[in-house]
Amino acid sequence: MRIPSCHMEIEQVFLQLEKHECHSLCITSTNQGEGVSSLAQALTERHLLAGYRTLLVDLNLQNPSLIPLSFMPSDTDVAETNSHYLTFSQHNSVVLSGIAVPTNKAEIVELRQPKNLKKRIETWLKEFDKVIIDASSVSQLNTNNIPAQTIAGCCESTLMVILSGQTLQTEFKDALEKLENHNANIIGHVFNDKYQPSLKTEICREIERLHFLPNVITNKLITFVQNNRFLSTVV
Template sequence: MMSSTHVEVEQLFIQLELKCSKSVCVTADKQGAGCTSLAMALTERYLLSGYRTLYVDFNLFNPNFQTLKVCANPSKITDEATLSLDLIEHKHVHKVLAGFIAPQSKSKQMPFRDPLSLQEKLTHWLETYDRVVFDTSPLEQCNQSNIPTTVVANQCDATILVIATNTSSNESVLSALNQLETNDCPFVGIALNQFRTRSLSEDIMSSPFFRRTLPRRVQIALERFMSKYTLFQQAT
């Protein structure tokens, strides 16, 4: 998972603050780009600044959270939205955030598919929270089975598009940008995720010449030498 203290996350945070963005939609062009990781890191960065922050998981294509009920007597709550507005936990890394998980059934998703209804929900959330971060489905996978990302992005103050290095094509990126522009989504910028990209030193150390030809003591010396210089830490 991405750290909330990364320089890139800090730059996004500052840019969003300068634009006075209270609601942020984080999306990606395709699955596996790291949308959830960035949305969580940004949420944690808001929390570090003292903002009451709500994490909204609308990524129905690849849901990563489960709800943790903390109410003493949930049976007394009749409003489903209030019942679901609780603590949520990531299924794999087990981080807990204040959040809301979109319902699975299409009938219960309808209020979030309608722009005006979603706007009312967002306004209601912002009465309690200082910031709201939406984790949405990839634009390439938006269909009738999930909440349209463009609808969410249109209602937010800012939209961040996550792109994965070496996996996203020019066509998919341009298509995603075109969808956001066509639907009048307030676009902030692109976050380039290099989590699958190796550094120059890793490429050199994994090469057959390095592993099979050079003596082990020479390999260790070269590894130490490359670790001292930023040139060898650059992504290839």
């Protein structure tokens, strides 16, 4: 799912990041499928619109979203730079300055070491103003992945995505503790309300349950709620 970079919610997150002046950002979640990749790409686009040289790094080996692009311009130096950083998002169908997930086993093992990952981030920051890392979920801890808590501990700041109505509180607390144990600087939580019904939807559903009301009145009440501008602003 693509989140437009001009959405007000993205703007609010972007402004908060500006306050913290973070150069390297890790975005993760408790479980897989909570919307980390969508948020990471939207924030990358928003930072690019703000004039920042922004690099999106895909380190979510379980659910990669970037495909590397390569081409050979006439200028060899330009070819080396662009082919290394140009990627295509298979989820959002956009081209971004990014790095796709590593496929080399030795490189994956190398990046699992915090000191090596920190050096890699420092190298990226020599060419870019901002580095945004799309990390796997904290619960996905296996030998074929780069732990989210390791990535978070190597970045200046971390954002956690929470799927409203789906993520269990106990799971979230456990993930939070793991991140804090790795010295992650968690600056905020972003709630994904994809499966969370709005207040307007909940009111309409309750009206439909009032079977003692005539259909004419029920329909008028539902129409009134759906057209109410105030309720449209309440999530």
